[in-house]
Amino acid sequence: MSDLELLTQSLARNVKRWRTERGFTLDALAARAGVSRGMVIQIEQARTNPSVGTVVKIGDALGVSITTLLDYERGPKVRIVRPEQAVRLWHTEAGSHHSLLVGAEAPGPLELWHWHVAPGDSSGSDAHPPGTHELIHVTKGVLTLTVDGVEHLVPAGASASFEADVPHVYGNQGSEVLEMTMAVSVPPVR
Known part of the structure; x- marks a missing residue:
């Protein structure tokens, strides 16, 4: 799997997870982020590679960092990033x-x-x-x-x-x- 595919799938999984954890509907997240409902659906289904601006807006709306949205594994208390x-x-x-x-x-x-x-x-x-x-x-x-x-x-x-x-x-x-x-x-x- 390429790095882009890994990031796209991680983004899909994490957006859905945080949206569900926050109790937001697709429409509510789209409205909070200022993006279309269709964009949120495409992201959650890993069918798009959204712009950085879109990822920032969704992270801001969910109250989580871009790192959290793109993280593909939960690490220990100390995380070393090479x-x-x-x-x-x-x-x-x-x-x-x-x-x-x-x-x-x-x-x-x-x-x-x-x-x-x-x-x-x-x-x-x-x-x-x-x-x-x-x-x-x-x-x-x-x-x-x-x-x-x-x-x-x-x-x-x-x-x-x-x-x-x-x-x-x-x-x-x-x-x-x-x-x-x-x-x-x-x-x-x-």
Whole structure:
């Protein structure tokens, strides 16, 4: 079985499990996530490879991390994720990419990401649930962080934090590669 097939089946099983555990109908999850009922059905039947944005919306609606939705095995209390096990969820032809390194449910989703963004590339994100916070540390280049339409420059060696309940964009307007680490904390679903 390919990695993509394994992730698709894991996503299907985990979305259905968490939807059932939360007591959500297909319609309720679709409405909370802002996706179609048909998309939720296709995901739960492992008949589609949804976009990262769709997976994020469903995770936010369920109150679980992307790591939890894509996890294909429940591990021990200490989980070591080797570099080749990191899940690459976005990439461009220019070589930009971001990878989900590790995540946990503590008490809501908590995720750690690595980003590599080529000059001129950017990746946007819809607003996350209220109470979501992101922490960023830039190790190379300059991040142009746009939060709710306002640009902020974050140079190498600097860090930033922000409330991520508004649209935001991670961009590289510089001439060298941007490298950064990001942590995302989402409040638990109530």
